[in-house]
Amino acid sequence: MVVFTVSEKGLELRKTVEEISGQNIFQCYQCGKCSATCPVVDSMDVAPNKIIRYVQMGDLEVLDQNTFWVCAACFTCSARCPRSVDIAKIMEALRNVMLRNKQDFINIYSKEFIEKMIEEIPQMAIVAAIKKGVW
Amino acid sequence: MDYPYYPGCTLKTTGKKDEEAALEVAKLLGFELKELPTWTCCGVVYNLTSDVMADHLSATRTLIRAQEMGRELKTNKLVTLCSMCYNVLKQVNLMYKDNPDKLYNVNLFMDTEEDYLGNIEVMHFLEVLYNDIGLEKIKDKVKLPLKNLKVDPYYGCMLLRPKTIAFDSQDSPHIMGDILSALGAKVIENPMTVECCGAHQIITNKEAVLDCVQRIVSISHSKGADVIVTPCPLCQYNLTTAQKSLFEKGKINQKIPVIYLSELLRISLSENNEKFLKDYMFIKDKIEERGGL
Numbered sequence: 001m002v003v004f005t006v007s008e009k010g011l012e013l014r015k016t017v018e019e020i021s022g023q024n025i026f027q028c029y030q031c032g033k034c035s036a037t038c039p040v041v042d043s044m045d046v047a048p049n050k051i052i053r054y055v056q057m058g059d060l061e062v063l064d065q066n067t068f069w070v071c072a073a074c075f076t077c078s079a080r081c082p083r084s085v086d087i088a089k090i091m092e093a094l095r096n097v098m099l100r101n102k103q104d105f106i107n108i109y110s111k112e113f114i115e116k117m118i119e120e121i122p123q124m125a126i127v128a129a130i131k132k133g134v135w
Numbered sequence: 136m137d138y139p140y141y142p143g144c145t146l147k148t149t150g151k152k153d154e155e156a157a158l159e160v161a162k163l164l165g166f167e168l169k170e171l172p173t174w175t176c177c178g179v180v181y182n183l184t185s186d187v188m189a190d191h192l193s194a195t196r197t198l199i200r201a202q203e204m205g206r207e208l209k210t211n212k213l214v215t216l217c218s219m220c221y222n223v224l225k226q227v228n229l230m231y232k233d234n235p236d237k238l239y240n241v242n243l244f245m246d247t248e249e250d251y252l253g254n255i256e257v258m259h260f261l262e263v264l265y266n267d268i269g270l271e272k273i274k275d276k277v278k279l280p281l282k283n284l285k286v287d288p289y290y291g292c293m294l295l296r297p298k299t300i301a302f303d304s305q306d307s308p309h310i311m312g313d314i315l316s317a318l319g320a321k322v323i324e325n326p327m328t329v330e331c332c333g334a335h336q337i338i339t340n341k342e343a344v345l346d347c348v349q350r351i352v353s354i355s356h357s358k359g360a361d362v363i364v365t366p367c368p369l370c371q372y373n374l375t376t377a378q379k380s381l382f383e384k385g386k387i388n389q390k391i392p393v394i395y396l397s398e399l400l401r402i403s404l405s406e407n408n409e410k411f412l413k414d415y416m417f418i419k420d421k422i423e424e425r426g427g428l
Contacts, residue, residue: 021185039333039347039350040333040343040347043336043342070343072292072333073334074292074334075292079297086297088183089183089184092183106339121337121372122149122150123144124368129338131178131190
């Protein structure tokens with residue numbers, strides 16, 4: 001029999017993600033529909049269903065993946081999940097775990113970011129990126 | 136009937152064309168969109184966490200402004216043009232309707248504002264056209280029928296997801312197609328119509344946006360669309376600029392113009408459409424080419 005042991009910190013992460021997202025992480029039965037339907041899955045280190053598996057198992061490696069930063073919050077996964085798990089909220093929770101630990105994803109003072117703002121990018125994209133990537 | 140109208144940041148800058156056209160289309164159809172006197176950013180993306188209320192405040196203030204203006208105009212409706220503003224305002228509004236305690240709390244917190252009563256109805260311009268004005272009236276007002284123009288209506292994500300705010304079928308929406316058919320256009324069925332364009336990832340992960348757009352436009356192209364029509368300023372931007380990059384990289388061999396639904400409506404409904412056709416001569420050319428005029 002294989003026994004999984006979950007570290008103290010892993011349990012804490014799982015609890016935090018459940019609290020922030022308001023989702024029951026064990027509702028997911030790993031059918032993979034979210035990953036099949038995700039429009040940006042090609043750019044992700046790990047597919048969305050695997051991210052949820054990491055959280056279920058309390059594996060802290062989940063925080064090293066780029067998946068939840070690549071998520072465009074388009075809600076396709078949430079709309080199509082047969083178990084009604086709001087996956088977009090879980091991605092937001094993982095972003096928040098990082099951001100609330102003072103690990104911003106975007107440096108809004110960087111030359112690269114400011115240059116992009118000067119390009120004709122719509123404000124809505126800039127504000128959305130800031131809201132998803134800066135605490 | 137006139138409507139209180141919330142523009143949002145992008146419609147005053149990169150999405151100017153959308154606003155100008157929509158305001159005029161409203162007048163042509165016999166109503167007015169009255170801009171809220173003071174409005175703030177809606178927040179752009181709805182905060183998906185369960186424990187942060189502060190992010191909803193700016194949208195709440197806008198709802199209060201709509202409530203104030205609604206008393207003058209005798210309506211409880213608030214109209215938006217931008218898909219993201221629609222999404223955020225409608226979700227925040229719904230949150231208060233579903234959780235009276237949250238509404239109570241926010242009213243306590245914003246004690247300098249009048250209380251928000253939670254009875255504003257947030258609508259997208261498309262909904263106004265479809266439900267309040269009606270296809271028959273639009274059909275009657277057509278000055279330039281877009282006969283034989285092949286259009287691909289592209290919805291994107293924010294108008295239809297999550298389900299609680301969707302004003303049309305989530306997987307096979309028809310409202311935009313119906314409006315375009317009323318103008319006489321030939322509507323193309325693109326299964327990618329509700330696929331995300333990549334949204335704000337244009338800033339942090341351009342490649343992801345390119346992949347999304349390639350999938351969307353390649354089907355549009357294979358079905359022979361003359362033009363892609365969208366109501367969202369970010370979709371319009373992403374689809375246009377990504378097509379440019381894809382073309383330069385040789386990943387697509389033809390670019391399809393992407394214009395706002397309101398612009399196409401204005402071209403079709405206004406008397407002197409020559410002025411508006413100037414930038415989009417291909418529309419007239421295609422209609423003439425296929426014997427439509």
